[in-house]
Amino acid sequence: VQSEQSEVIDLDKWKYVMKSQASFQEQRLSGNEGPSEDAGILNESGADLKDSSSLDATRELVSMWRQAGKLVPQEMTEEEVRLLADLTTKASRKKYLKYLAIKEGHKLSRKEKQQKKKAEREASVKEKRELDIGQNQDGHNFKNTIILQFWDRSLDKLLAWRTAQAMIFGQPLVFDMSYESNMSRRELENTVSQLLEVEGWNRRAPDPFHLHFCNLQPDGTYKKELVKRYGEETWERLLITTTKQHYIELFPREQLVYLTADSPNVLRTFDHSKVYIVGALVDRSIQTGLSLANAKRLKLATARLPLDEFLHWDVGAKNLTLDQVIRIMLTIKETGKWEEALKFVPTRKHDGFHQKLTQT
Amino acid sequence: QLPSFPKSVFAAGTAKKIARIQQKKASLVSEDEEEPQRRTNRGAGKLQPPERPLPPDEWRKMKESLGNPNSFDCQMMTSLVTAGSDLDIAKSLLTFVAMETGTLSYELLLRYLTLCVIGGHDDEVFDVYKIMRGSFPSMDTGASTLFIKSFSRTERWKEAVGILQEVKKVFTPSQRNYHDVIAAAVQHGDTATAWSLYDELITNGKIPHQDTWDALFTCVKKTKEEEEEPEHQEKLLRILLYMRNNQIYPQESVAVKIRTWFESLKGPKWTGGWSSITPKGVCRCCGSELESIQLSAEEYQELKDKVMTDVIQGRDVFNKTTPEELERFKVFVKRKPAFDVVIDGLNVANINKDKNKQSDTLLAVVSALEDQGLNVLVLGRKHMLRPSRFWSKHNMSLIQQKAHCFFTDNISEDDPFLLYATLHSGNHCRFVSRDLMRDHKACLPDGASRRLFFKWQRGHQLVIGGHVAPGRSIRFQSIPEYDTIVQTTGDSWHIPYDDTEDRSTYEVPLRWLCLTKKH
Numbered sequence: 001v002q003s004e005q006s007e008v009i010d011l012d013k014w015k016y017v018m019k020s021q022a023s024f025q026e027q028r029l030s031g032n033e034g035p036s037e038d039a040g041i042l043n044e045s046g047a048d049l050k051d052s053s054s055l056d057a058t059r060e061l062v063s064m065w066r067q068a069g070k071l072v073p074q075e076m077t078e079e080e081v082r083l084l085a086d087l088t089t090k091a092s093r094k095k096y097l098k099y100l101a102i103k104e105g106h107k108l109s110r111k112e113k114q115q116k117k118k119a120e121r122e123a124s125v126k127e128k129r130e131l132d133i134g135q136n137q138d139g140h141n142f143k144n145t146i147i148l149q150f151w152d153r154s155l156d157k158l159l160a161w162r163t164a165q166a167m168i169f170g171q172p173l174v175f176d177m178s179y180e181s182n183m184s185r186r187e188l189e190n191t192v193s194q195l196l197e198v199e200g201w202n203r204r205a206p207d208p209f210h211l212h213f214c215n216l217q218p219d220g221t222y223k224k225e226l227v228k229r230y231g232e233e234t235w236e237r238l239l240i241t242t243t244k245q246h247y248i249e250l251f252p253r254e255q256l257v258y259l260t261a262d263s264p265n266v267l268r269t270f271d272h273s274k275v276y277i278v279g280a281l282v283d284r285s286i287q288t289g290l291s292l293a294n295a296k297r298l299k300l301a302t303a304r305l306p307l308d309e310f311l312h313w314d315v316g317a318k319n320l321t322l323d324q325v326i327r328i329m330l331t332i333k334e335t336g337k338w339e340e341a342l343k344f345v346p347t348r349k350h351d352g353f354h355q356k357l358t359q360t
Numbered sequence: 361q362l363p364s365f366p367k368s369v370f371a372a373g374t375a376k377k378i379a380r381i382q383q384k385k386a387s388l389v390s391e392d393e394e395e396p397q398r399r400t401n402r403g404a405g406k407l408q409p410p411e412r413p414l415p416p417d418e419w420r421k422m423k424e425s426l427g428n429p430n431s432f433d434c435q436m437m438t439s440l441v442t443a444g445s446d447l448d449i450a451k452s453l454l455t456f457v458a459m460e461t462g463t464l465s466y467e468l469l470l471r472y473l474t475l476c477v478i479g480g481h482d483d484e485v486f487d488v489y490k491i492m493r494g495s496f497p498s499m500d501t502g503a504s505t506l507f508i509k510s511f512s513r514t515e516r517w518k519e520a521v522g523i524l525q526e527v528k529k530v531f532t533p534s535q536r537n538y539h540d541v542i543a544a545a546v547q548h549g550d551t552a553t554a555w556s557l558y559d560e561l562i563t564n565g566k567i568p569h570q571d572t573w574d575a576l577f578t579c580v581k582k583t584k585e586e587e588e589e590p591e592h593q594e595k596l597l598r599i600l601l602y603m604r605n606n607q608i609y610p611q612e613s614v615a616v617k618i619r620t621w622f623e624s625l626k627g628p629k630w631t632g633g634w635s636s637i638t639p640k641g642v643c644r645c646c647g648s649e650l651e652s653i654q655l656s657a658e659e660y661q662e663l664k665d666k667v668m669t670d671v672i673q674g675r676d677v678f679n680k681t682t683p684e685e686l687e688r689f690k691v692f693v694k695r696k697p698a699f700d701v702v703i704d705g706l707n708v709a710n711i712n713k714d715k716n717k718q719s720d721t722l723l724a725v726v727s728a729l730e731d732q733g734l735n736v737l738v739l740g741r742k743h744m745l746r747p748s749r750f751w752s753k754h755n756m757s758l759i760q761q762k763a764h765c766f767f768t769d770n771i772s773e774d775d776p777f778l779l780y781a782t783l784h785s786g787n788h789c790r791f792v793s794r795d796l797m798r799d800h801k802a803c804l805p806d807g808a809s810r811r812l813f814f815k816w817q818r819g820h821q822l823v824i825g826g827h828v829a830p831g832r833s834i835r836f837q838s839i840p841e842y843d844t845i846v847q848t849t850g851d852s853w854h855i856p857y858d859d860t861e862d863r864s865t866y867e868v869p870l871r872w873l874c875l876t877k878k879h
Contacts, residue, residue: 011413011451014458018491021463057530064500067466069434090501090531264771292771293678 058085062097073100099186159203163239170210172275173202173329174247174256175322177222178215179281182290187282192225195280197323199240205330211240213280214247222280248298251275258295259325261318262288263302266309270332278325310338312351320345368837369796369823372863372870407439413452416459433457437471447484450475466496470503477506485510499523501531508537512544520544521553532564539572546579554579555595562602570611573599577617596621600853604846607811615857615873622853628877635854635874641842643854645874650842650854653819654787655812663812664783671803672776681772689766689777696737696764698785701729701822703763704778704793705740711794711828719744719755721828725792726763728834736763737781739774775800782820790839792822796866814866815843844868852876 059081065072076084080100087093175195183191195213202208216223227235247256258277259267277300279291295302305328307318320328324344332341339353368374407426414422423432433453440450450472458464469492476484489507492499499507504527511520520541527533538561545554554576561568577596600618603610610618619632635645642649655663677683708725709718722738729736738759745767747753759765766781768774775793779800782791797817804810823837844856853875856868863869 011448011455014451014454014464015487015491017458017462018464018495021495054530060498061500061530064466064496064498064503067496068470068500068502069467070500090534289679290676293676296678296682296771 055081055085065097070094070097071101072097073104075104076100160239162206163203163208166208166210167239167241170208171272171333172212172251173209173326174212174214174251174275174277175280176215176247176258176277176291176294177213177217177220177280178294179279179290180217180220180222182287183282184284187284188221188225190282191280191322192222192229194282194322195226196229198326199238201323201326201330203239205334207330207334209326209330209333212247212250213240213242214245214250216242217244247275247277253298253300256300258291258300258302259304260291260295260302261304261320262292263295263304265301265303266306267303268306268309270329270336272333276329278322280322282321283319305342306338307342307345307350310342310353311345311349312354314349314351316346316349368818368840369794370818370867372858372867373860374867375864376862407436409436409439409443409445410449413446413448414456415452416456419453419456420460433468434465434471437468437475441471441475441478444478445475447475447479447481466492470500470506473503473506477510480513482510482514486516499526501527505534505537509540512540517541517544517548521557524557532566535561535566535569535572538566539569539575542572543575546575551579551592567606567608570614573610574614574617577614577621593625600846600848600855603855606807607814607845609846609869610855610857612857612859612871615855618855619873619875622875630875630877633874635872636870637840637842637872639838639840641840643872643874645872646852646876648849648852648876651845651847653815653839653841653843655816655819659812660783660787660816663809663816664780666804666809667776667779667783667800667813670805670809671800672780674803680776681768685769685772689768689780692766693781693784697735699737699764699781699789700734700785702737702739702778702782702785702789702791703729704774704791704795705738705744705765706774707793707795708824711824716749718750719752719759723755723759724828725824725834726759729792730762738763738765739778739781740765740767741770741772741774742767743770783816790820790822792824792836794823797821798866815845818844818868 055078059076062072062076062081062084066074073080084093084096087096175198179191180188199211202211230238243250255273255275256277257267257271257274258279260279279294281291283290292302304318305320305325307313324346327344328341331344332338335341342353410418410422423429426432429435436453437450440453454464454468454472457468469488473485473488473492476482476488485507489511492503504523508520508523508527511517511523524533524537524541527537538557542554542557542561545551545557558568558572558576561572576599602608622630623632633645635643637643637650641652672680672686674680677686681689703722703725705722709722712718712721726736726738744751745756747756766777768777775795775797778791778793779797782789797813801810801813801817804813819839822839825835825837828834846855847853853873855873855875857871857873858869859871860869
């Protein structure tokens with residue numbers, strides 16, 4: 001029965017289907033491709049043109065990878081293609097494309113969610129309006145309240161007052177922006193994202209630090225990226241101190257303590273009279289001892305957070321993100337309790353606190 | 361009972377062997393440790409491929425029974441590839457999809473192509489090639505690689521060269537791509553193409569596959585009768601020199617081919633033999649002496665400078681030490697007479713598991729070396745001088761009497777100082793440490809200086825073998841006097857080769873191919 005059946009099935013039928021399509025496509029292509037092939041010959045002469053042809057080839061390759069089911073973005077900007085073509089190895093190109101694809105995926109899903117929300121909101125507004133019309137006939141459409149609605153603007157004002165006070169009376173906390181040359185573009189972008197969060201957490205704290213961004217070069221990439229992310233106007237009105245000066249010039253040396261995970265000294269108690277320094281650095285390539293070297297050069301005191309002293313460390317590096325560090329510092333400043341402060345260490349990195357484990 | 365290790369930490373297979381022994385020990389302690397679960401191949405387990413070609417109706421039924429998944433066709437094709445199914449089944453699937461949707465996706469064809477290439481259906485590959493060329497503007501790297509592989513096996517291998525050129529527009533083709541085409545060219549007697557592609561591969565800075573060498577050494581046997589023979593000979597000898605310069609060792613199969621090639625040469629007769637080398641550096645097969653492990657004067661100076669600039673100072677002196685400390689150390693080394701042995705104090709002290717006897721262990725090693733009349737330097741950190749449970753004051757003062765000592769700051773690294781002190785003292789000076797120094801080797805900027813460092817390390821590192829206990833004499837692993845590298849004297853070749861898969865990157869093979877010319 002089996003052999004009979006396989007005879008019945010025309011196994012090569014798909015070939016005819018594809019071939020008939022192919023001839024169709026060929027006709028279409030030959031109509032289109034004429035001038036572009038000429039351009040290909042011309043390309044050999046001019047360097048500019050050649051450059052653009054290599055970009056086209058790159059674009060084409062990405063499109064074929066997409067068809068082959070690889071993780072690549074649907075759309076790429078001119079700049080992204082250029083960056084991709086500049087990468088030399090296959091691995092680095094794949095990595096970059098994967099990064100773009102994931103980014104694109106997030107963006108799309110966010111848009112989808114926004115649209116869904118918008119539709120829901122419109123539906124509920126409509127519903128409410130219908131209800132209002134019904135109520136209007138009874139004449140009960142006004143609410144009676146003591147205070148005006150508490151707008152976001154009011155909160156912003158309140159927080160701004162607090163941060164302004166911190167700028168006059170608050171304890172300084174320095175971010176050392178001297179690592180521009182030690183980071184790749186991606187790392188620098190990550191650093192700036194973290195700095196944005198740092199400023200946000202600080203602003204919302206009951207007793208904020210007076211943030212200093214030191215060694216911030218006026219024409220450096222840090223500055224450019226920060227201004228780009230905040231927008232010119234907001235950046236100018238930000239309640240932090242930014243300076244191209246070195247922290248050594250701003251504060252007495254004996255007050256300074258450089259926080260670095262490579263330090264041999266443990267920060268046991270938070271000192272309200274010290275100026276703590278945090279390196280504004282994302283280090284994906286494991287450059288051990290980079291900030292410690294800086295502190296050694298300036299003969300500064302150094303300290304690391306008491307992570308091993310309080311936590312059963314499990315996996316991951318001991319260097320924390322900048323936003324985690326500021327939340328830890330804000331909490332320890334407010335409460336003086338490491339158990340409270342170290343709650344901001346990501347839980348995937350440890351198995352809980354020492355005391356808790358001994359209690360149970 | 362003590363496990364018996366080969367003589368040196370740098371001998372092939374030692375690392376794996378130690379790892380296995382340690383694993384055994386660990387498994388005795390905790391036997392309930394679970395085996396890590398093997399990840400099942402995605403998609404392969406989900407779909408059961410059919411046993412025979414199905415008519416479209418049955419495919420449709422199967423798809424519907426699975427709830428009409430989106431990528432049913434691709435998933436099914438993947439499971440056919442993993443199961444190594446018959447080509448006809450795959451064809452029937454394609455027919456079903458083509459009838460259902462009116463076309464086939466690139467991804468599906470690519471997977472079908474994989475099935476064809478793995479199954480060796482080269483004629484079918486030609487058809488797929490025509491179809492893919494006709495339907496799609498270009499090919500991705502996966503398809504190119506498969507086509508190159510398949511075309512190279514057939515009479516149409518020249519087209520593979522064309523595809524390779526196409527790949528080059530966007531990418532440097534992989535070693536595997538080059539290998540396929542080179543092997544094809546060799547097979548069809550087109551040695552000119554083979555060599556030009558090989559040269560291209562080398563210029564691109566890629567290290568060729570062992571199989572490529574295998575092919576090239578086989579090829580010349582065929583074209584032996586032709587006139588261009590001297591040129592081929594020279595090129596093949598250049599491969600051997602390439603291995604020498606890059607410290608690459610051929611696999612056993614390649615070594616066999618090399619031997620056969622040498623023995624087939626006309627003119628003075630070559631004889632080959634499988635051999636090993638005595639610790640003194642004499643070939644057990646032909647009795648000649650091998651190249652010394654010692655560095656030449658220029659090499660030595662070069663290495664010394666590189667270690668100073670790249671390992672100790674690096675991009676930032678403060679990373680590993682401070683300028684003051686470095687200066688202090690330089691003055692110290694200059695003031696002292698040249699040392700015979702430099703000891704990594706902390707490393708040696710930690711040989712024994714028992715932490716309480718750190719200073720005892722160090723003292724035992726220092727005394728043993730001092731008894732031999734050697735001028736010893738001990739490098740350590742300042743914390744060792746602070747009397748404690750681990751570091752008794754008495755022992756430390758004895759050590760300081762018997763040897764010169766230099767203590768770095770507690771946050772400085774001591775290894776770079778060890779390297780420099782040893783190199784500074786001259787070619788006769790050795791150092792004692794169990795550390796394989798891989799992180800310091802990695803600080804060197806290029807492959808050549810790393811190989812130089814490794815050669816020096818093999819010739820100058822003393823590794824303590826076995827335990828250190830009071831009253832027991834201290835034994836060091838023997839240092840070979842010869843360099844393990846492809847080498848020639850014109851009338852002879854000595855080629856170390858891999859006969860085991862167990863060699864780690866910082867180990868060297870123990871087996872040799874010995875080739876001698878008889879006059």
